[in-house]
Amino acid sequence: MPTGTPCRPALTYVSFLHELLFHLAGGQSARTVPPGAPLLLPVADDFRDDRFVMVGPEGLRFDIETVGDSPGRLARLADTQLPGHYALVPRQVTADGPGPAEHFVVTMDPRESTLDRLDQATRGRLAAGGRLDFVADQDELREAIDESAPRSEIWYLVLLLFLGLLLGEVVMTRRMVRGGYRQEASTS
Secondary structure (H helix, E strand, O other), X not given: OOOOOOOOHHHHHHHHHHHHHHHHOOOOOOOEEOOOOOEEEEOOOOOOHHHEEEEOHHHOEEOOEEEOOOOOOEEXXXXXXXXXXXXXXXXXXXXXXXXXOEEEEEOOOHHHHOOOOOOHHHHHHHHHHHOOOOOOOHHHHHHHHHHHOOOOOOHHHHXXXXXXXXXXXXXXXXXXXXXXXXXXXXXX
């Protein structure tokens, strides 16, 4: 094989293997959903939704509902706006223990990462009440930073005070060592 080829067999095999494992690992699992998509779990006919609760992020508890008829009966949680880990667990611990939990994940909303410009309506809503101020260019940003910066800095005064205390300690220690440790003779 010529050395100038852009595709080497070992490197393409690694990429292929990575993608194959990702596909086989269930990248399209129904237990990993985007925000707003319901969490669905196939359940048995004798499943009672009042005996289970969905524990979400921060320990929040959500009630579930049962939808459908047998054999396609599903336990469903529709309120999945918070990203994070969810677990379906029994409300009451039985004598056999809590039993196995069913785990789900709600992913982060990718729209939160878009850096698109805001439209005028959104800008007006965010700027209402003085909660947020928008700047037009770098000069306006620098002016805003300069206005909010403290007028006087005192860190150098604190540093000088600290250095003065250290110097005073050195002077006092030298005097004590130079003079020796005088002990008064006891008259006993």
